[in-house]
Amino acid sequence: MVTRRTFLRFGVAGALILAAAAVGRAERVYRPAAANEPPLVLDASDREVLAAVAPVILAGTAAARADQAAVIASIDRAVSGLPPHLQREVRQLLALLASWPGRRGLAGIAAPWRSAPAADVEAFLDRWRFSRWALLQQGYHALHELVLAAWYARPDAWGAIGYPGPPEVG
Amino acid sequence: MIHDPIRAGLASGWKVVDASRLARDLALETDVVIVGTGAGGGVTAEVLTAAGLDVVLVEEGPLRSSSDFRMMEADAYPQLYQESAARKTLDKAITILQGRAVGGSTTVNWTSSFRTPRATLDYWRTALALEGLSEAALEPWFARMEARLGIAPWTVPPNENNDLLRRGAARLGVATGRIARNVRGCWNIGYCGMGCPTNAKQSMLVTTLPAALDRGARLVCRARADRLILASDRAVRLECSALDPLGVVPSGARIVLRARHYVLAAGAIGTPALLLRSGAPDPHRNVGRRTFLHPTVISAAVMPQPVRGHAGAPQTVFSDHYLDNLPIDGPIGFKLEVPPLHPVLFAMTLQGFGTAHAALMADFPRAHAQIALLRDGFHPASPGGSVGLRGDGSPVLAYPLTPYLWDGVRRALLAMAELQFAAGAERVLPVHERATPYASWREAQAAIASLPLEPLLARLVSAHVMGGCAMASEPRRGVVDTLGRHFHLANVSVHDGSVFPTSLGANPQLTIYALTARNAAALAERLAARPAAAGT
Numbered sequence: 101m102v103t104r105r106t107f108l109r110f111g112v113a114g115a116l117i118l119a120a121a122a123v124g125r126a127e128r129v130y131r132p133a134a135a136n137e138p139p140l141v142l143d144a145s146d147r148e149v150l151a152a153v154a155p156v157i158l159a160g161t162a163a164a165r166a167d168q169a170a171v172i173a174s175i176d177r178a179v180s181g182l183p184p185h186l187q188r189e190v191r192q193l194l195a196l197l198a199s200w201p202g203r204r205g206l207a208g209i210a211a212p213w214r215s216a217p218a219a220d221v222e223a224f225l226d227r228w229r230f231s232r233w234a235l236l237q238q239g240y241h242a243l244h245e246l247v248l249a250a251w252y253a254r255p256d257a258w259g260a261i262g263y264p265g266p267p268e269v270g
Numbered sequence: 271m272i273h274d275p276i277r278a279g280l281a282s283g284w285k286v287v288d289a290s291r292l293a294r295d296l297a298l299e300t301d302v303v304i305v306g307t308g309a310g311g312g313v314t315a316e317v318l319t320a321a322g323l324d325v326v327l328v329e330e331g332p333l334r335s336s337s338d339f340r341m342m343e344a345d346a347y348p349q350l351y352q353e354s355a356a357r358k359t360l361d362k363a364i365t366i367l368q369g370r371a372v373g374g375s376t377t378v379n380w381t382s383s384f385r386t387p388r389a390t391l392d393y394w395r396t397a398l399a400l401e402g403l404s405e406a407a408l409e410p411w412f413a414r415m416e417a418r419l420g421i422a423p424w425t426v427p428p429n430e431n432n433d434l435l436r437r438g439a440a441r442l443g444v445a446t447g448r449i450a451r452n453v454r455g456c457w458n459i460g461y462c463g464m465g466c467p468t469n470a471k472q473s474m475l476v477t478t479l480p481a482a483l484d485r486g487a488r489l490v491c492r493a494r495a496d497r498l499i500l501a502s503d504r505a506v507r508l509e510c511s512a513l514d515p516l517g518v519v520p521s522g523a524r525i526v527l528r529a530r531h532y533v534l535a536a537g538a539i540g541t542p543a544l545l546l547r548s549g550a551p552d553p554h555r556n557v558g559r560r561t562f563l564h565p566t567v568i569s570a571a572v573m574p575q576p577v578r579g580h581a582g583a584p585q586t587v588f589s590d591h592y593l594d595n596l597p598i599d600g601p602i603g604f605k606l607e608v609p610p611l612h613p614v615l616f617a618m619t620l621q622g623f624g625t626a627h628a629a630l631m632a633d634f635p636r637a638h639a640q641i642a643l644l645r646d647g648f649h650p651a652s653p654g655g656s657v658g659l660r661g662d663g664s665p666v667l668a669y670p671l672t673p674y675l676w677d678g679v680r681r682a683l684l685a686m687a688e689l690q691f692a693a694g695a696e697r698v699l700p701v702h703e704r705a706t707p708y709a710s711w712r713e714a715q716a717a718i719a720s721l722p723l724e725p726l727l728a729r730l731v732s733a734h735v736m737g738g739c740a741m742a743s744e745p746r747r748g749v750v751d752t753l754g755r756h757f758h759l760a761n762v763s764v765h766d767g768s769v770f771p772t773s774l775g776a777n778p779q780l781t782i783y784a785l786t787a788r789n790a791a792a793l794a795e796r797l798a799a800r801p802a803a804a805g806t
C-alpha cells in the first residue's frame with residue numbers, strides 16, 4: 101500500500117532530514133549563553149526578579165565572578181526549552197513576584213527588586229521553602245531548580261566544584 | 271571517529287521524516303502504526319518488520335545519535351527528556367525522568383537490566399489471576415532479548431560510587447549483587463544518561479530501530495500523536511501534530527496515519543493520555559489508573575576519599591535485601607541502587623540554596639549517593655497515581671503520597687545512612703529540606719526518626735513510570751489482556767510499561783523488552799493470518 105506518491109514524498113523528506121543533519125549540527129554544538137544573547141522568553145520585569153534572586157541562590161558559588169547577564173540568559177534559554185504549560189507557570193510566578201502585591205504581600209520584600217537587600221531575598225526564599233502553602237513551596241522549588249540548573253550547566257561553574265567536564269571520545 | 275549507525279543509515283536511504291521540517295501535511299498508510307520508539311516500540315518494530323509487515327513509527331522526540339551526544343547536561347535534558355527533565359507529578363512532589371527521543375528512555379537510561387522478579391510474577395498470578403506469565407513461560411523471551419541486546423553480567427570492577435554500596439553492605443551483612451547491563455564494548459565512561467557517545471549501549475536507537483529501518487520501516491519523528499479516530503470497536507486513523515524544531519509547540523503541519531493495526535508504546539504517561547484524548551471506551555474507568563513510579567528516595571554522603579561519581583558505568587551494584595526481608599504485600603520494600611552524579615541533576619536535587627548549597631557542591635568530587643526505589647502497587651494502601659489531561663491535552667500524573675509510602679521513605683533514609691556510614695562516610699545528608707549533614711550514624715538515626723515526611727520537604731524522584739493500561743484477566747480489572755490486546759478496540763494493542771498491573775520492584779527495561787517480544791510475535795501471527803488489505 102506504499103504508493104508512488106508517498107515514496108516521492110519520502111524522497112523529498114529524506115533529503116530534508118539530511119539537510120537538517122548538516123545544518124543542525126552547527127546549531128547543536130553546545131555553548132553557554134552569552135550576556136548579549138537576544139531575549140527568548142523572559143521580559144525585563146522577569147529578569148529584574150531573577151537578577152535579585154539568582155545571586156542569593158548562587159551565593160558562595162563562582163557565579164559572583166561570572167557575568168550576571170550571561171547567567172540570566174542561561175535561565176532564559178532553559179525556560180525556552182520547557183513545554184508550554186511549564187513556561188506559563190514560570191512566567192506567572194515571575195509576574196506575580198514582579199507585581200507590587202506579590203513582592204510586598206507574598207514575598208515580604210519592601211524595596212523594589214533592583215534594590216532589595218540580599219538578606220531580605222534570603223528570608224523570602226526560606227519562608228517559601230518551609231511555607232505551609234503548597235503553592236509557595238512549589239514557587240520556591242521552581243526558582244531553586246531553574247537557577248541552579250542554569251548555573252551548573254555552564255562550564256564556568258565546574259572548576260569550583262572539581263568537575264572536569266566530559267571526557268574526550270572519538 | 272566513532273561510527274554513527276544513524277547517520278550511516280540516513281545516508282543509505284532510511285525513510286525518516288523530521289516532521290518539524292514538513293512544509294505540508296502528510297498522510298501515510300501502512301500495516302501497523304507504532305506510537306513511540308522506546309523499549310516497547312523498538313522491539314515491536316523489529317518483530318513486525320521481520321515478519322514482513324510494513325510499519326510506520328511515530329515519535330515525539332528528535333532523532334539524535336552518537337555524533338550529537340556530547341555528554342553535556344545543558345544539551346541532553348532539553349533534547350532527550352520529557353519536559354526538559356522537569357516533568358513532575360501534579361503536586362510537584364516527584365520529579366519524573368523519562369526519555370523523549372528516538373529510542374525513548376532506552377536512549378538515556380543507565381543500562382540496568384533485571385528480569386522481572388519472581389515475587390512480582392507470583393503476585394500477578396496468585397493475586398491478579400494473570401495466566402501465562404510464569405518465569406518458565408517468559409524464560410525464552412528473556413533469553414532472546416538478552417542475546418539481542420548484549421545483556422550480560424558486567425565484569426568490570428564497579429566505580430567507587432557503586433563499590434561504596436557494596437562495601438557498606440558487606441560490613442553490615444547485607445547482600446548485594448552486580449547489575450547486568452545492555453552494552454557491547456562499553457568504554458566505562460559514565461554518561462549513559464545523556465545518550466551513549468560510543469554506541470556501546472544497546473538501546474533501541476542502535477539495535478531494533480536500525481533493523482526495522484533497514485527493512486523499510488518508516489519513522490516520523492518530532493510528531494506528537496494527538497488522537498485515534500474511532501469507529502465502533504476499531505481505530506480508523508491516528509492524527510498527529512508536527513512539532514517545531516525545539517519540540518516545544520506544534521508547527522501547524524498535520525500528519526494522518528492509517529493502518530490495519532495500532533500499537534501504543536508511548537510510555538506509561540503517554541499511552542494512557544493518548545487513549546484519554548481519543549475517548550477510547552473505558553467502561554470500568556481503568557485507563558490511566560494505577561500508575562506506579564517506584565518513588566525514589568535519595569541519600570547523599572561525603573566520603574574522605576575521591577569518589578568521582580560522574581565517571582564509570584553508572585549503576586553496577588544493587589541490593590534487594592530490603593525487598594526480600596518483607597512480604598511483597600506487607601510494608602513497602604525498596605531496592606537499593608546508586609545514581610550517577612552530574613552537576614546539574616545533583617545541584618537541582620540537593621536541598622537548600624546559597625552558601626549552604628555551595629558548600630555541599632564544593633564536595634562534589636567526594637560525593638556519593640544511594641537511591642531507594644520503593645516497590646509500589648502491591649498493597650491496598652498503595653493504589654498508585656492517575657494520569658489526567660490538562661486543558662491543552664498534555665498529560666499530568668497525580669500521585670498521592672500516603673502514610674504507607676512515607677513509612678517506606680523513612681526506613682529507606684535510615685537504611686541508606688547506616689550503609690553509608692558503614693562504608694566510611696564523613697557525613698550523610700538525606701535529601702530532605704529539613705535535613706542537614708550528619709556526622710555519625712547515631713546522629714543521623716535520631717534526626718531521620720523525627721524528619722517531617724511531607725510532599726515538597728522529602729524530595730522524591732522517579733525514572734520508572736509503569737501501569738495505567740494494566741493487563742488483566744478480564745475487562746473489569748484492566749485495559750488490555752496479557753497479550754496487550756485492548757479489551758474494547760479490536761485493532762489496538764499496548765506494548766509498553768503501562769501494561770504492568772503493579773510496579774516491578776526492579777528497573778523495567780528488560781521486562782518491557784521480553785513481554786513486548788512475546789506480544790509482538792503473537793500480533794505478527796494474527797496479522798499474517800488475516801487477508802492483507804487491498805493494495806498491499
